[in-house]
Amino acid sequence: MIRIVLVDDHPVVRAGLRALVDGQEDLSVVGEADGLARAREVVGADRPDVVLxxxxLGDGQAGGAEVTAALRALPEPPEVLVLTTYDTESDILRALEAGARGYLLKDAPPEELFAGIRATARGETVLAPSVAATLVRRTTPGAVTITExxxxxxxxxxxxxxxKEMARELFVSEATVKSHLSxxxxxxxxxxxxxAxxxxxxxxxxRA
Incomplete structure (x- = not known):
C-alpha cells in the first residue's frame, strides 16, 4: 500500500483528492496539511511514501517549494509529487530544485495522477507534458535562458x-538591478x- 499525505490549503480540494485516491486499492491517504507546520507534523507522524x-498555500504561508525543501530535509524524507495549476518556468524550476520528484497539473486525468503517484513512490521522475516541454526548451542549444x-x-x-524597491527586496544595489534589467x-x-x-x-x- 502506498501511503500518501495531501498538502493543499483548500479543504474542498483535499476532500476531492482523498475521495479520488482512496478509491484505488493500492493507494491510501493517511494525512492532510494546509501549510508547512502541519505538513511537518503529519509527515513525521504518518511516515508517508508520497506527498502530493x-x-x-495561501497568503503569509511558505509556498509549496519551501515546504518541499523542508520535507526533503527530514531524516527519512518522503518523495514529493507537485500537483498544481501553475506550469510557469519559475514554479517548475523552484519545485524541482527543492527536491520534488515530479510535477503534474491539476487538470491531469485521474489515471495519469494515479500512475504518477505510483511512479513517484518507486523513485521515478514524473512530469506533465507541458512541464517536460518547458524543461526541454530551456536546455535546447541557443535557447534564451533567464537566470533565477x-x-x-x-x-x-x-x-x-x-x-529602488527592487534593490531593497533583493539586497543589492540599484546599479545591479539596472544591470539585470538590461x-x-x-x-x-x-x-x-x-x-518585459x-x-x-x-x-x-x-505567472500572470
Missing amino acids: MDLS REVEVLELLSRGLGN HIYTKLGVDTRAG VAAAIERRII
Whole structure:
C-alpha cells in the first residue's frame, strides 16, 4: 500500500483528492496539511511514501517549494509529487530544485495522477507534458535562458516595484538591478518594463 499525505490549503480540494485516491486499492491517504507546520507534523507522524504538494498555500504561508525543501530535509524524507495549476518556468524550476520528484497539473486525468503517484513512490521522475516541454526548451542549444535572479526581478517588476524597491527586496544595489534589467530586455527582445513583464508571462516564465 502506498501511503500518501495531501498538502493543499483548500479543504474542498483535499476532500476531492482523498475521495479520488482512496478509491484505488493500492493507494491510501493517511494525512492532510494546509501549510508547512502541519505538513511537518503529519509527515513525521504518518511516515508517508508520497506527498502530493500544491505550490500556492495561501497568503503569509511558505509556498509549496519551501515546504518541499523542508520535507526533503527530514531524516527519512518522503518523495514529493507537485500537483498544481501553475506550469510557469519559475514554479517548475523552484519545485524541482527543492527536491520534488515530479510535477503534474491539476487538470491531469485521474489515471495519469494515479500512475504518477505510483511512479513517484518507486523513485521515478514524473512530469506533465507541458512541464517536460518547458524543461526541454530551456536546455535546447541557443535557447534564451533567464537566470533565477532575473526571474525574481521579473516577478518584482510584475508587482510594479521601482528600481529602488527592487534593490531593497533583493539586497543589492540599484546599479545591479539596472544591470539585470538590461540583460532581461536583451534576452526577451523588449525595451520597456511593461514589455518585459508581458513577454515573461507570454513565455510562461512567470505567472500572470
